[in-house]
Amino acid sequence: MQITVSSGKGGVGKSSITASLLYLLGKDIELVAVDADADTPNLDILLNVKDWEGEEPLSGERVAVIDDNRCNGCGLCARHCPYECIERDGKVYRVNEDLCEGCNVCSIVCPHDFVIFFKETVPGVVKWGKTVYGFDLVSAQLFPGRPNSGKLVFKAKKLAESFDKDLIVVDAAAGIGCSVVASVNGSDIVVVVVEPTEVSLSDAKRLIKVLDHFGLKRVGVINKFDVHPGFVPVVEEFLKEADAEIIGYVPYDKNVVNAMLGGKPAVEIFPESPFSLAVKKVYENLKNFI
Incomplete structure (x- = not known):
């Protein structure tokens, strides 16, 4: 009970x-x-x-990571992120890991391969x-x-x-x-x-x-x-x-x-x-x- x-x-x-x-x-x-x-x-x-x-x-929770060397700064990931955890940093974009829920939207809308990947985190x-x-x-x-x-x-x-x-x-x-x-x-x-x-x-x-x-x-x-x-x-x-x-x-x-x-x-x-x-x-x- x-x-x-x-x-x-x-x-x-x-x-x-x-x-x-x-x-x-x-x-x-x-x-x-x-x-x-x-x-x-x-x-x-x-x-x-x-x-x-x-x-x-x-365990098993994920946060997104953007590869600085591959990001071309198009900003699609930031515009579509439902948690508003992606911000411009100079010519590229970065993920605020404290806000990321690992929902995968950013990697889906990104038009380029191997730019966004995920790493495990322990909340x-x-x-x-x-x-x-x-x-x-x-x-x-x-x-x-x-x-x-x-x-x-x-x-x-x-x-x-x-x-x-x-x-x-x-x-x-x-x-x-x-x-x-x-x-x-x-x-x-x-x-x-x-x-x-x-x-x-x-x-x-x-x-x-x-x-x-x-x-x-x-x-x-x-x-x-x-x-x-x-x-x-x-x-x-x-x-x-x-x-x-x-x-x-x-x-x-x-x-x-x-x-x-x-x-x-x-x-x-x-x-x-x-x-x-x-x-x-x-x-x-x-x-x-x-």
Whole structure:
């Protein structure tokens, strides 16, 4: 079974909630966690992975290279490149490898032979290691400026499946990009974390469209509900219309910041804090879907 914790907007407290849920779930269920925020993975900090046990690169990716000695500067490759990663450099053209997706358009439109070729590149790696809580964490880690975060997350999830545990818990990136699509795809249930603000609600609506596309079951958690209580009914109505049962209301709690500074889930070091008590209720409600 796969549970994915997601949010349209970053900074709504998704990873803090995920870390605490993993701490609680790991006590009852054999699980493996996946940090699918390939651009900025940090779940290993909150879950205390001291040493990575292994690492696998995302291989087989290609970037285009233009031979300076054969290029005549016609510019067809640059005009047709869908990623706008080819620019003029004097009399010839060069490829910005940080933007190239290896789509092959440039070599197709080039009227000359042996001008454009491809070389393999490694855009990121998948690491795995054991947390201090006894369960394993698989982390997708994209190198700066590289593409294909979705493929990297897919690789991380396939690796997590090989651990053969009862439950996979995925901490998705914010937004609706490739890595998020790869994260939620195949989920049995998606936990949508929303805070009561116009911006968070707007981004959550975009996320729900992705979940609708894949026909995924979802539940909602309203985080920091007491920061803007007047807007909570608006979020509740949205989640109701999105067929997302609300499984918890989590208050704003400064102990969450202190827990992050300590590099631990808040529910572990501040078990009686308002945040922790609320997340425990989320955990109890979430178990009904497992």
